[in-house]
Amino acid sequence: MTAICFCLTGFWCCCHWAQPPTDSSSHKKASPDRMGIFSNPAYTTSFNHSFQSSAPCNNLGFLQKNNNLEEKISSFKERSSKDLLDNSDRDSRFRRTETDFSNLFARDLLPAKNGEEPTMQFLLEVVDILTNYVRKTFDRSTKVLDFHHPHQLLEGMEGFNLELSDQPESLEQILVDCRDTLKYGVRTGHPRFFNQLSTGLDIIGLSGEWLTSTANTNMFTYEIAPVFVLMEQLTLKKMREIIGWPNGEGDGIFSPGGAISNMYSVMIARYKFFPEVKTKGMTAAPRLVLFTSEHSHYSIKKASAALGFGTENLILLSTDERGRVIPADLEAKVIDAKARGCVPMFVNATAGSTVYGAFDPIHEIADICEKYNMWLHVDGAWGGGLLMSRKHRHKLCGVERANSVTWNPHKMMGVPLQCSAILVRERGVLSGCNSMCAGYLFQPDKQYDVSYDTGDKAIQCGRHVDIFKFWLMWKAKGTIGFEQHIDKCLDLSHYLYTKIKGREGYQMVFDGEPQHTNVCFWYLPPGIRDMPNGQEKREKLHKVAPKIKAMMMESGTTMVGYQPQGDKVNFFRMVISNPAATRSDIDFLTDEIERLGQDL
């Protein structure tokens, strides 16, 4: 059977199983600088000795350090001030040495014997690459991106080959690959990157992610993520307090993005009204219908397909010209659905729509939900962050009446991707909906309070630690820091709006001050401006934004999104969530649009 199996799959048969280079014990220093790592001689004392030495690693000064705070403080107290000056045996922790990585391989790193020194040197080299990237990200003289077409990258840039092979590459090549991966990527933290709702590179958040990766654990049980599980609980409670639910009561969980958070909301609503669906399936329920704005995020539609409602049972609500749901339209459609024998079950109100940044009127929608006994979900993936601002949180007025709320700190609050929360007002429905009581994970006879094992509430089993970076940022900035960031972004978008609303060549997509940082506009090149309105002008204008965007990407100077919406031809959607952006960057963007669009 085995032999047949190999032939059928055909994979191993055709591989060349040559032995990989094995002389990793002879760590030649032939070309220590082929990676361009120039070291101060003072830093380069111990590596070769220690690495070739058979003495236990912890005999080396490099390894005697213990970074435990208490020990350090006590050690500090014991030292005389003379000692402080004579610290030749200290801080060898950061002794970056002339290491030749061309003869080192992954197998030479920890847990390999004597792997500690090369591991530390390799990690420091990676950190050097990353800190350089961080520096350049904030440097306006650096490009936002160095664009290449897929076929170019697939063919292989010089020294950068994406193909995987059977044999290992040297650590030198791995470091080159790391540099190249960043080189051909997009600097989403660059002050002139405006392309998505998630922008910026928060240093505290970044540190939090580095720590999370190093801890490499899983949120499903307190047993293996005690600190992170508690941080999640406390942070979710804080978010519920800010939403306005009494005493922050309720439930919630961090999920892999706003689309999954929105999917949770539909699942929970169904469980609340028709718990038998969990065991018997959708056929046990009447024909259920869901409502959402025609401007809402497509994840509600994805959820209605995935969860077995069907996209036709998701009814799209009309909006006013600013993209806000018209409550009367909701009520009319609820009445109509009931008349057709359907059961209206769920309404999604968007707080900060993707394109217009519109906030649906939550109070009016909540009134209708109460009247017809429907679940009210507020999708605040984009707009939820405004709850942190005393000046702007009124735009979510009524959110405390929602049954569930999606709120993505990875968008307006600048937390690194991914960080999205689904928050639920009623305790118990989230677990009721999802728990399956797997015995191998959620043993009831553990020695600690197992109510802290939160994994069974999730549709996932293993769950990435998304909380730490957010918790750490909150600690480091305080609530007030988030507020300042949000207020600043909205001020900047006000600056852009004020600048272009009457400016020649610009036309706003909707009238009035935007509610969020989304500023939607057409840029009309001189050759189009004076054309009479009509199909020809529309067709020409439709092509302007894609052309300008393509030129922006080719030149790498800035990035901004565009899209059509309904019967409106392609327009730019400017969004500001980047803490690095300033008025000068806004000016740069409009200058660039005008420069590139001049001759279109």
Add this chain to the structure above:
Amino acid sequence: MTAICFCLTGFWCCCHWAQPPTDSSSHKKASPDRMGIFSNPAYTTSFNHSFQSSAPCNNLGFLQKNNNLEEKISSFKERSSKDLLDNSDRDSRFRRTETDFSNLFARDLLPAKNGEEPTMQFLLEVVDILTNYVRKTFDRSTKVLDFHHPHQLLEGMEGFNLELSDQPESLEQILVDCRDTLKYGVRTGHPRFFNQLSTGLDIIGLSGEWLTSTANTNMFTYEIAPVFVLMEQLTLKKMREIIGWPNGEGDGIFSPGGAISNMYSVMIARYKFFPEVKTKGMTAAPRLVLFTSEHSHYSIKKASAALGFGTENLILLSTDERGRVIPADLEAKVIDAKARGCVPMFVNATAGSTVYGAFDPIHEIADICEKYNMWLHVDGAWGGGLLMSRKHRHKLCGVERANSVTWNPHKMMGVPLQCSAILVRERGVLSGCNSMCAGYLFQPDKQYDVSYDTGDKAIQCGRHVDIFKFWLMWKAKGTIGFEQHIDKCLDLSHYLYTKIKGREGYQMVFDGEPQHTNVCFWYLPPGIRDMPNGQEKREKLHKVAPKIKAMMMESGTTMVGYQPQGDKVNFFRMVISNPAATRSDIDFLTDEIERLGQDL
């Protein structure tokens, strides 16, 4: 309305909005060592000068470095060998200085003016914490965990307070928080951590995650993740080749864990057979039934609940005493379901069950799926890694006949969490099932080949970059490196099995050599060994594993899982996926079990 809104939510009203400390410009050096950071004087030259200087940052030697490879190489060529010795102005990149973080705040870091130096110093300090943690992780004299109950951590350990506040904390406190978060966590990479299917701390994978966090982008479009999108495509193709699908054709995507990957498989199967469900919902389909082993992962049950099938329509298959599905039972249950008017649609075959590590007989199940026109999914979340081993891949014989496969590199292949792939044999069904064509993301008029915008295939919108660490590990180890790791883990589990199968006080849960690294056994303390079989012995034995586990956690020496299964009382499930584990660690585990269980 605004005022009412504030009162209702009650949050902002009761906050004390005192101004945070603002004297961050006076970076006193009063207590440079309160963080215990002792620096070599040679390293501490420029910080205070540069930070207080109003000169442009890039006038400083610290900032002149450019880590771009080509530039370095060319720079290297231009230098004379004399120059190489006289490098006093070089490598200041790693000049870690005596920085007093007690007066620095997040707002002083980039993008703040003059924020570069404190940013670099802060990041290096974080890296110091992390590299120390990495070192200790591999040090057997370090505990696996320092256990505390939830209430203890919630009450606040000395200097470690989980509560969030309105005002910012100093960077000094943030660094303390980082240390404490690691201190009170669990070292999942420790050589004696055997608690989960995902263990170990791969240095290349860790570097990959650090880079991923720094790039901080999103997989939905080629536009903002060009390199990562291509890496994902190439890696998925390679995985499909290894599965044995001709030319690696097909489709797939990385998802946030095996549970979601399994959920995808059910969704895709439904779309393949009943595409109208996407638009019309489950009521458009006949009563569909799904099949999976009673030993399979609970995510199949979660998916059947979430997607609207209902858990009662998931039919559990009987297994042999080794936990493998009995094909005849599947066929009998298919026939029975059809007789009841149901439509058998989907069969999950587990390749490596969670508890026993059992591999269902895929060929026999595939025959039945073909005969009755059912979708065959192979859940290889845990066992998929064995495909990389010429010695062990026969256990998945027949996997090439599957319609879809879940395969989690974050389990048996040692990739950091999260990294899970759903692979699909037929091209088109994944996109067909999930695409909603959101205009603001997936514009058809982009300048590049938009078939590389893969986001619309996902149930997510934003999607975390899970590919890079895996791609980088594959580059660094080669296929052969993964094979060696897997073979080594299976050798170790063979060692454990051989050691305890006839040993006094041990009893195996099932007979014969385990198929995967799962070794399931009871330990019977002396006081229980000679009791006559019966209810009393069962009850006593049921309490042994939880008690030993609790003592292990309290002492922090090692961690291993336990659970009941069916009518079997609590037993230990030992699994080995940790590259750091050796025979001595296996010996340590059994010694520890015997030591702790001696008097139970």
